[in-house]
Amino acid sequence: MNVRPSLFSLLVYVGFVLFTSAAIAETTITVEVHSDQPGATIHRNIYGQFMEHLGRGIYEGVWVGEDSKIPNKNGYRKDVVKALKALEVPLLRWPGGCFADEYHWRDGVGPRDQRPVTINTTWGGVSDDNAFGTHEFFELAEMLDAEVYINGNLGTGTPREMAAWLEYMTAEGESTLANLRRANGRDKPWKVDYFAIGNEAWGCGGTMTPDYYANLYKHYATFAKTPENNRPIMIASGGHTEQTEWTQTLLEQVPNTWSLRMNAISHHYYTLPTGDWDKHGRALAFGENEWFSTLKNTLRIEEFIKANIAIMDKLDPEKKVGFYVDEWGTWYDVEPGDNPGFLYQQNTIRDAVLTGMNLNIFHQYAERVQMTNIAQMVNVLQAMILTDKEKMLLTPTYHVFKMYIPFQDATAYPVSISGDKGYRFGEESIPGISASAAKSKDGKLWLALVNTHPSEAKSVSIATAGKLRTAKGQLLTSAAMDAHNTFDSPESVQPKEYKAKAKDGSLILDLPAKSVVVVELK
Numbered sequence: 320m321n322v323r324p325s326l327f328s329l330l331v332y333v334g335f336v337l338f339t340s341a342a343i344a345e346t347t348i349t350v351e352v353h354s355d356q357p358g359a360t361i362h363r364n365i366y367g368q369f370m371e372h373l374g375r376g377i378y379e380g381v382w383v384g385e386d387s388k389i390p391n392k393n394g395y396r397k398d399v400v401k402a403l404k405a406l407e408v409p410l411l412r413w414p415g416g417c418f419a420d421e422y423h424w425r426d427g428v429g430p431r432d433q434r435p436v437t438i439n440t441t442w443g444g445v446s447d448d449n450a451f452g453t454h455e456f457f458e459l460a461e462m463l464d465a466e467v468y469i470n471g472n473l474g475t476g477t478p479r480e481m482a483a484w485l486e487y488m489t490a491e492g493e494s495t496l497a498n499l500r501r502a503n504g505r506d507k508p509w510k511v512d513y514f515a516i517g518n519e520a521w522g523c524g525g526t527m528t529p530d531y532y533a534n535l536y537k538h539y540a541t542f543a544k545t546p547e548n549n550r551p552i553m554i555a556s557g558g559h560t561e562q563t564e565w566t567q568t569l570l571e572q573v574p575n576t577w578s579l580r581m582n583a584i585s586h587h588y589y590t591l592p593t594g595d596w597d598k599h600g601r602a603l604a605f606g607e608n609e610w611f612s613t614l615k616n617t618l619r620i621e622e623f624i625k626a627n628i629a630i631m632d633k634l635d636p637e638k639k640v641g642f643y644v645d646e647w648g649t650w651y652d653v654e655p656g657d658n659p660g661f662l663y664q665q666n667t668i669r670d671a672v673l674t675g676m677n678l679n680i681f682h683q684y685a686e687r688v689q690m691t692n693i694a695q696m697v698n699v700l701q702a703m704i705l706t707d708k709e710k711m712l713l714t715p716t717y718h719v720f721k722m723y724i725p726f727q728d729a730t731a732y733p734v735s736i737s738g739d740k741g742y743r744f745g746e747e748s749i750p751g752i753s754a755s756a757a758k759s760k761d762g763k764l765w766l767a768l769v770n771t772h773p774s775e776a777k778s779v780s781i782a783t784a785g786k787l788r789t790a791k792g793q794l795l796t797s798a799a800m801d802a803h804n805t806f807d808s809p810e811s812v813q814p815k816e817y818k819a820k821a822k823d824g825s826l827i828l829d830l831p832a833k834s835v836v837v838v839e840l841k
């Protein structure tokens with residue numbers, strides 16, 4: 320057989336090389352980091368976590384009790400606490416969610432064996448022995464060095480019950496409630512960093528109108544008193560999805576005075592692959608149509624943030640009130656066989672890509688969006704951690720949160736993306752690349768990039784004022800669209816070290832399909 324290339328085949332080869340390099344050059348995307356235009360501080364509480372009495376989110380997920388065979392310290396499972404410490408969780412929101420409006424704090428204090436057993440009517444109708452209550456929550460927050468966000472009960476509680484809980488937690492001097500706290504093992508008052516008056520008042524929190532809720536907010540918040548040096552940031556329950564009327568009404572009707580404060584308005588948005596609450600779409604074994612629709616739907620959060628901020632900028636031009644997305648993340652169909660009230664779902668590389676996209680959006684609006692809480696921390700919806708009795712795994716979402724740690728309290732830099740032809744699916748398209756950049760507290764320059772395409776790699780050229788020589792950090796990617804970690808194979812989706820060096824003066828980062836990259840630029 321003659322293996323020598325003919326002149327013709329050589330010409331064809333040279334032509335192919337020239338053609339493909341031209342094609343690559345054409346498709347190179349540029350991300351420009353405007354490090355000369357420092358923006359808002361990215362509040363670390365954008366990385367906040369939500370933990371509700373829901374399914375195995377708290378019981379088994381965090382709390383197993385001192386007598387459990389699962390290794391624990393004072394009842395908290397050691398493996399989960401260790402993983403959460405490594406995540407540098409800045410803030411914990413508790414006890415709900417919908418559960419908050421049925422939670423009566425006195426059920427969860429005092430000797431555990433004497434606490435009442437209540438029915439969690441919101442989530443699965445299961446018994447709650449109230450072993451995890453106020454003291455257990457604060458102890459967990461102390462273990463994690465996290466701030467606390469307590470969600471008060473407006474739906475089925477009275478202003479007196481709410482005021483009494485605040486007194487129990489914060490009173491310094493002599494009072495029956497402060498003494499009860501002491502008798503229950505806590506001498507010093509706790510610091511209550513954030514406190515919300517109700518949750519989802521438009522739905523599970525009482526099916527109210529914005530007007531009705533605004534009046535109730537004023538009523539309850541007036542009596543939500545704490546010592547002067549321990550005044551929580553007060554949060555009003557706002558709207559969800561595309562709603563703006565909650566923000567509008569609350570800002571129009573709730574004055575900010577010394578005795579009545581509304582420091583933030585919360586907003587919720589869940590991403591469903593189908594956008595249909597009757598059939599959300601699956602967590603695993605989905606097609607590219609649902610890869611695409613999930614990412615397309617998640618991007619809508621930017622319109623919702625923008626629309627609400629536009630109202631806030633008119634009614635609160637001094638920017639005294641924050642916009643907190645205190646519930647966000649994916650919500651899939653429950654797996655067949657699971658308790659539908661437990662909202663347990665698997666978590667794939669799709670969730671990881673979506674997380675990067677959301678965080679990049681939150682960074683961009685950091686001036687108003689000073690807190691977000693992903694729903695939820697363990698075993699519920701888009702969780703960081705899944706457990707199965709004594710087993711535990713870290714989800715792809717966990718890994719992205721960890722990769723993004725340098726962005727906590729960093730200074731946001733605007734980025735502009737050019738040359739991105741987008742990710743087209745059928746007749747629709749979304750951006751192919753999502754990015755954000757910031758200067759971390761220790762002065763380093765960080766860049767986060769997401770390739771939204773499930774099968775096409777991208778090359779991204781990075782530009783900024785001054786010369787860039789290297790990029791060093793981590794990459795998360797995988798082959799299958801629904802790649803995930805299981806209890807038998809907990810490390811299938813894992814971040815890897817990522818490095819790139821400038822060549823001929825330009826720094827090009829190669830992003831595999833469906834990937835998240837976070838790098839320090841030098």
Ligand code: AHR
Pocket residue numbers: 371415416417418518519523646694695700
């Ligand atoms: O996160 C699950 C539920 O979703 C929360 O309890 C509620 O606030 C929202 O509807």
